[in-house]
Every structure is written in C-alpha cells, then in structure tokens.
Amino acid sequence: MTQTVAAIDCGTNSIRLLVADLDADGxxxxxxxxxxxxxxxEAVDATGMISEAALQRAFLACDEFAEVIESFAATKVRFVATSASRDAKNRQVFVDGVRARLALEPEVIPGEVEAALSFDGATSGLPSDATAPFLMVDIGGGSTEFVLGRDAPQQSISVDMGCVRMTERFLASDPPTTDQIRAVTEFIDELIGIAAQQVDLGAAKTLIGLAGSVTTVAAIALELPEYDPHRIHGARVSRAQVHAIAKQLLAMTRTQRASMPVMHEGRVDVIAGGAVIL
Structure with missing residues (x-):
C-alpha cells in the first residue's frame, strides 16, 4: 500500500519541503x-535571537508548504529544525508559529541527530564504485556536521561553523579583505582540528558533501549554464577545483557573484563563507 508523506527541513539559511509517495518496499x-x-x-550568532523579519520569512514559507501538503493529502508529516533554532533564545516563538501553521509539533533536533539523518540520506543513493568509509560533510548556515561511517554512522560531530555564521562574523567587506580571509580560515582550521579529535577524518576514502554551499561549488566546477540539480547530484569535484573556486569567490564582489548563472540569489552573500569551509 502506498501512502503520501511529507518532510520539512528548516535550517539556518533555507527551508525545504519534500512530498513523496512511500511504497510498500519503503x-x-x-x-x-x-x-x-x-x-x-540572520544575526542569531550576534544577538542570540531570531529576528522578527526572519520569523516572518519562515512563516510565509510554512504557509506555502501547508497548502502544498494539503493538496497532496499527505498522511504523515515531519518538521525538523536545526542550528538557528537550537541557538535562539526565542525559539519557542518559532516553534509556536510553525505549529499554528502546519498543525504539527516541530522538532528542534540536536546536532548529533542532524548528523545521523544527513548521513543516512547522503549514503542511500551512492554509486556502486563509491569506496567506504565515507566522510559526510553537511555545510549548513549555522553549523557543519562531520560523520564517518560505512553502512551507518560510526563517529560524528556538529560544530558551530556555517556559511551564514562565518560570513556574518568574519566576511563583512565586499569583497572580503586579506585580514578577514585569514581570520576566517584560521577559525575554520581550528574548528576542523576540534572535529578531528572526535572523528577520524583521515580514515575516509570518499568525502560526500551536502547542502547549498557544496552544490553551488559543484555547479561552478561543472561550468553549468544554469543550476541543474540532476547534473549536480553525484558530481565529482577535485580538491584543486574546490580551492580554486573558494579563492575565486572570495575575490569577487557581491555583484560579480550574483551574475554567475548558477548562483541562487539567497546564496550570493554567504557562498564564499561556505566555500572556505569546504
């Protein structure tokens, strides 16, 4: 028997909806x-609060998603929220607003749960020639999850570095200055060092990148004429390409980044911060 289900993932930068039919084979x-x-x-790293403007943007998306879910008559719906919701002092306002619009109880999940869910999703569709162990790196807006495993997560950690957080904290100029780039790089290196104490990063044979910063870098590396998720999914990008693209993005102005054909307008401000993490 097939049932229609829906999932909403609310991160620091974006909110995503998936509506799907779940068949008898899962x-x-x-x-x-x-x-x-x-x-x-936005500004949660500095203020500890979700702003009224950010709340209204999120609630507007929830209103839209509620209509979509109803139109498909989904019988099961799950809503998970991550870094910004975990950190905000006024997260209950967000939770109450989501509940009122979607008639469900949103889950503000800890970083470890976020890491496990990301790993399960990332490894479910790998090509047969992908070599384990896998290191999954999920670069969000407020946090980055590192998960090492084969068939299941074996080691994981969530650290407070994401494309929004790094941009707001370090990359204020347009384009960023040499000192700003040095500061953000040193900070990220320090946090990766902390992550390496809990996750054996060097044991990985395959690195799997998740989320918008990674897919945008991949789209640039592929020189796509427009953002195409079907071509980006599963694409392979070399370390040299990542370094070159991060350097390129850091040297560009906001206007130059916005003119790139694969660049989503909502990532223009924060893509350089995400690329440096990657």
Whole structure:
C-alpha cells in the first residue's frame, strides 16, 4: 500500500519541503520538492535571537508548504529544525508559529541527530564504485556536521561553523579583505582540528558533501549554464577545483557573484563563507 508523506527541513539559511509517495518496499517517489531561502539564522550568532523579519520569512514559507501538503493529502508529516533554532533564545516563538501553521509539533533536533539523518540520506543513493568509509560533510548556515561511517554512522560531530555564521562574523567587506580571509580560515582550521579529535577524518576514502554551499561549488566546477540539480547530484569535484573556486569567490564582489548563472540569489552573500569551509 502506498501512502503520501511529507518532510520539512528548516535550517539556518533555507527551508525545504519534500512530498513523496512511500511504497510498500519503503521506496520514495517524489511528488513535490521545493526550497525557499528564509535566512532564519540572520544575526542569531550576534544577538542570540531570531529576528522578527526572519520569523516572518519562515512563516510565509510554512504557509506555502501547508497548502502544498494539503493538496497532496499527505498522511504523515515531519518538521525538523536545526542550528538557528537550537541557538535562539526565542525559539519557542518559532516553534509556536510553525505549529499554528502546519498543525504539527516541530522538532528542534540536536546536532548529533542532524548528523545521523544527513548521513543516512547522503549514503542511500551512492554509486556502486563509491569506496567506504565515507566522510559526510553537511555545510549548513549555522553549523557543519562531520560523520564517518560505512553502512551507518560510526563517529560524528556538529560544530558551530556555517556559511551564514562565518560570513556574518568574519566576511563583512565586499569583497572580503586579506585580514578577514585569514581570520576566517584560521577559525575554520581550528574548528576542523576540534572535529578531528572526535572523528577520524583521515580514515575516509570518499568525502560526500551536502547542502547549498557544496552544490553551488559543484555547479561552478561543472561550468553549468544554469543550476541543474540532476547534473549536480553525484558530481565529482577535485580538491584543486574546490580551492580554486573558494579563492575565486572570495575575490569577487557581491555583484560579480550574483551574475554567475548558477548562483541562487539567497546564496550570493554567504557562498564564499561556505566555500572556505569546504
């Protein structure tokens, strides 16, 4: 028997909806998939609060998603929220607003749960020639998850560095100055060193990157004429390409980044911060 299910993932920068049919064998068949940039974590790193403007952007997306879910008559719906919601002092306002719009209880999940869910999703569709162990790196807006494993997560950690957080804290100029780039690089290196104490990063044979910063870097590396998720998914990008693209993005102005054909307008401000992490 097939049932229609829906999942909403609310991060620091974006909120995503997936509506799918779940068949008797446990396979998902997409019915609707959409993403909105709401920047829920805007200034949370500095203020500890989700701003009223960010709340309204998120609630507007929730209103849209509620209509979509109802139109497909989904029987099971899950809503998970991550870094910005974990950090915010006023997260209950966000939780109450989501509950009122979607008639469900949103889950503000800890970083370890986020890491496990990301790993399960990332490894479920790997090509047969992918070599384990896998290191999954999920670069969000407020945090980055590192997970090492084979068939299941074996070691994981969530650290407070994401594309929004790094941009707001370090990359204020347009384009960033040499001192700003040095500061953010040193900070990221320090946090990766902390992550390496808990996750054996060097044991990985395959690195799997997740989320918008990674897919945008991949799109640039592939020289796509427009953002194409089907061509980006599963693409292989070399370390040299990542370094070159990060350097390129850091040297560009906001206007120059916005003119790139694969650049989503909601990532223009924060893509350089995400690329440096990668």
């Amino acid at each position: 396979r998902l068949h997409d019915r609707d998939r959409r993403m909105r940039i709401v920047r829920l974590g």
